[in-house]
Amino acid sequence: MFNEDTMQEDVTxxxxxxxxxxxxxxxxxxxxxxxxxxxxxxxxxxxxxQKNKKAEDKPTKQSKSDDFGYDVKAYLRAxxxxxxxxxxxxxxxxxxxxxxxxxxxxxxxxxxxxxxxRAISRTKDATPTGKRTGGAATDSVDYWLSRPFEExxxxxxIKVVDAKMKKDKNRGVFYNx
Numbered sequence: 001m002f003n004e005d006t007m008q009e010d011v012t013x014x015x016x017x018x019x020x021x022x023x024x025x026x027x028x029x030x031x032x033x034x035x036x037x038x039x040x041x042x043x044x045x046x047x048x049x050q051k052n053k054k055a056e057d058k059p060t061k062q063s064k065s066d067d068f069g070y071d072v073k074a075y076l077r078a079x080x081x082x083x084x085x086x087x088x089x090x091x092x093x094x095x096x097x098x099x100x101x102x103x104x105x106x107x108x109x110x111x112x113x114x115x116x117x118r119a120i121s122r123t124k125d126a127t128p129t130g131k132r133t134g135g136a137a138t139d140s141v142d143y144w145l146s147r148p149f150e151e152x153x154x155x156x157x158i159k160v161v162d163a164k165m166k167k168d169k170n171r172g173v174f175y176n177x
Contacts, residue, residue, distance in 0.1 A: 072101055079105055081114075088117050 068076070068086060081089055089104070092113060098104045105111075141163045144152045152160050 075101060085114070085117065088114070
């Protein structure tokens with residue numbers, strides 16, 4: 001029962017199979033090849049940016065520092081502590097080992113130390129600083145130039161001799177020069 005009709009059917013079937021297979025092969029070739037390493041780097045970069053963005057968005061926890069916050073400073077000001085005394089209060093708080101400023105301010109020992117600190121500050125502010133305007137200070141070379149060399153302290157002698165040599169160089173030959 002081989003006849004030409006069946007052969008033709010077989011041939012047409014084979015042609016149909018070939019036609020079906022051929023388009024599949026073409027679609028596989030048309031698909032772009034994926035570079036998985038590049039894709040991995042791309043997604044890693046995206047994740048890193050998202051992590052950085054989240055880190056920026058989160059408020060950073062302030063590390064516990066020795067500096068007082070505005071609330072503590074306001075409380076100290078209301079309690080009669082000047083801004084110049086904040087360092088003293090901070091040192092006393094650290095030294096005493098108390099946990100809060102309120103208990104420190106109520107402590108009698110701290111009160112006495114604060115009064116002593118204030119007395120020292122007032123004395124320091126009342127004491128004049130700097131040189132006297134009437135004459136040279138005793139630690140200046142000009143003061144010791146006019147004194148006899150035997151009275152000059154040991155640490156000032158080199159400076160005084162140098163100053164005398166400069167003065168002699170600048171002096172002229174004649175009496176009025």
